[in-house]
Amino acid sequence: MRSFIVRVLINGLALWIASWILPGLDISSSATTAALEKSGVTQGTDTIGIILAYLFIGAIFGVVNAFVRPLVSFLSLPITILTLGLFTIVINAAMLYLTSWISSYTPVQFSIDSFFWTAVLAAIIITVISLVAGRVPGARRG
Structure with a gap:
């Protein structure tokens, strides 16, 4: 269970960096932000919503x-x-497209523009970041 949580954190970080570098990747979390505001959390709602969206x-x-x-x-x-x-x-690019398709049925939308090379470059970035983060001491313990 602990290794799955670490893997989710690494995936979220890798997706964030890939979407920061590549303009064709986008995660919209309007439902998450609205749910946080509805629960009474108002300060930093946008940041918390974005972090939760990337983790999701x-x-x-x-x-x-x-x-x-x-x-x-x-x-x-x-x-x-x-x-x-x-x-x-x-x-890896196909797995990103599959993730994008699955997320279209959730409140958090992950979208890749129609240009195939965006997904290929994102797959390379995510793979490199996952390899580096996986080598960090303590990340591989389960």
């Missing part, structure tokens, strides 16, 4: 990577071998 999308991305990505990676193993592993970037 990070959780969805973590679940997609835990359950869907291994199957897709296994089925695309011949293509991955032929491309010397570069096809994993396309798989």
Whole structure:
């Protein structure tokens, strides 16, 4: 359980940095902000709502990577071998698109513009950040 929470935090951080660098990634959290304001929290509501939105999308991305990505990676193993592993970037971009599609059914919307290269660059950024954050002492303990 602890490793899942750490993974969600790392995913949220990676998604935040990727959306900060790339203008085609966007997370809108109007429902989260409205729910916080309704509960009586008014100071810093926008910041808390954005943080919760990134953590929520990070959780969805973590679940997609835990359950869907291994199957897709296994089925695309011949293509991955032929491309010397570069096809994993396309798989990661597809997982981002799947996360975007799943989030369209939630109050927090994660959107990627229609340009495919935004998803590929975001996948590269998220992979690098996840690798670096995973090497931090204490992040891999479960």
